Amino acid sequence: MKQVFNEIKIKTNGQGLYDFTKETISWVKEQKISNGILNINILHTSASLLIQENADPDVLHDIKFFFDKIAPMNNKLYTHTTEGKDDMPAHIKSSLTNNQLTLSIKNKDLILGTWQGLYLFEHRLEKHTRVLSHHIIGD
Amino acid sequence: MKQVFNEIKIKTNGQGLYDFTKETISWVKEQKISNGILNINILHTSASLLIQENADPDVLHDIKFFFDKIAPMNNKLYTHTTEGKDDMPAHIKSSLTNNQLTLSIKNKDLILGTWQGLYLFEHRLEKHTRVLSHHIIGD
């Protein structure tokens, strides 16, 4: 059994979904592990992870819009307001989506559907560098 | 360490929750792995996975109703409308629930609570065949 760890950093420039499928797949292919489990954790609670459709960009637009509507940037709704109007909605959106994704690797390929992409969902307005821990266990 | 992969296909006939606990447990018991991690991924973004109560069917009814209310099938709310009034709500419901579940296997049994079942949550109106990747790593 082998294990390997890595951090992939994604620079974000405001709210929205950032596709990191290529970065992850290309790192997986470089490792000397053919089959195993890939665990991805985002080390933040104001940005999150999603597996979503990689075909029509309108899907990503509508997803962003839905989460903005359900957790609006309106300080009157929240107690935690010291970090800006986007911070508490960010924590809520993070709670509604994922902090981590666990994927399977078979013959050096991620098991994903044809239309599935891996997305970092940035919930803050300012620029950030987000750290995604990657860890494979397999052989 | 051993690994084994499988695809379980579930036929769906409209929106709702489909229990696949028996299919998964029966496949797990057939494998020559007593203890390990089971990773289940649904290879679609318009259907998703849930662990929910397996006792009162009213719970499943109310869950379906809740998600319909929060993400209504109303094209006026969305930009992505070309695949039908149920498609964009399906992507939203998928974002709010799970694309994958990771479970533990101990002595050939899934570690689940007494009242927990594994459900495929179909969000589309038409019939579909949904593919659930199953992958065990253990010994």
Add this chain to the structure above:
Amino acid sequence: MKQVFNEIKIKTNGQGLYDFTKETISWVKEQKISNGILNINILHTSASLLIQENADPDVLHDIKFFFDKIAPMNNKLYTHTTEGKDDMPAHIKSSLTNNQLTLSIKNKDLILGTWQGLYLFEHRLEKHTRVLSHHIIGD
């Protein structure tokens, strides 16, 4: 490859977020496994798991408030009402958050962000003892 299983029990006293980060980290450090995958499953469907900010308690307050608003304790909204006004909202909140978390262990430490804590999210009003299955695979 080694595997180890444990159950951590958390006593809850009404709705809210209960931090169990210390219990989990302290158990992980006692095991003879330096690197691996930790899979945590809550064996209930009316309480759930979250990774959230461990700094400002107002964040936890606002998260609890948000989920109460989105899934109100109002029996008129639900079919499943026999177990009390808090039960069906509990199942919905559980569906919106997590039944399980998969984390990475590196050099006997959990890979978590500086501001991330592990929370049990209790959705029921009465006292409960909640069971969290812990399972490590690694070496």
